[in-house]
Amino acid sequence: MDVITALRATGDDFDRMVADLDHERWSRPTPAPGWTVKHQVAHLTSIFGMAGMAAADGDRFRGVLATLSDDFDGNVSAALAPHLALPPDELVRRWQGTKAAAIDALAAVPADAVVPWLVNPLPPAVLSAAGMMELFGHGQDVADALGVTREWDDRLGVLVGFAVRTKDFGYLARGERPPADEFRFEITAPSGQRWDHGPADAAQRVTGSAVDFCLLVTRRRHPADLDVRAEGGVARRWLELAQAYRGPAGPGRAPTRAASAIRR
Secondary structure (H helix, E strand, O other): OOHHHHHHHHHHHHHHHHOOOOHHHHOOEOOOOOOEHHHHHHHHHHHHHHHHHHHHOHHHHHHHHHOOOOOHHHHHHHHHHHHHOOOHHHHHHHHHHHHHHHHHHHHHOOOOOOEOOOOOOEOHHHHHHHHHHHHHHHHHHHHHHHOOOOOOOOOHHHHHHHHHHOOOHHHHHOOOOOOOOOEEEEEEOOOOOEEEEOOOOOOEEEEEEHHHHHHHHOOOOOHHHOOEEEEOHHHHHHHHHOOOOOOOOOOOOOOOOOHHHOOO
């Protein structure tokens, strides 16, 4: 499945979770400390708004980027504020319109072009995959708050590939030098197909289910609770710090099982 189709489908799934929530469910806390369901929708609206602007009007995006401070949390709070001020029904409409415009803008960018972004310019397919990662992670927070079990298909291959591409982000977020060791990833799709990335003979190996792998790299579950295994000391360390996004790692999720039970 191509990345734009996968992104649209994941956005549609997210919409079905939030389309008809009452006030109580909008206010439910999510696993992200201090964030309710409404905060999660506001965050996705701000992120997709920036992606749509970057794809449609790079000069305007660069102008906005120049106004951001070095205060990561302050920038996030400022981006959320105008969306949090809306009543829930208006926020849903804004989110849906912003998401649709962003995906259309990304789809219109030539595949061999680049789009300005927060750190480095990105090909539109990579920025679209980053949007998929945002929807997966923040959508999981909403699903956890609402008690919803999400169903996934092989569109998760987009996110698996993105996580492999960004495997060094966890080191960079902690100020560590990424290791030179090559990794082999063998990830089982929801259909049962296996997605392989990296040299077949690499000593550092990560295997497991696609859904759990995506929960790992979005830091929505602790490694001890996931069907993801590592062979090799470097790979085992990677399980502890894996993340597919820039910015602070945060504390992650606490394990529901003993830490010693991490599957390796």
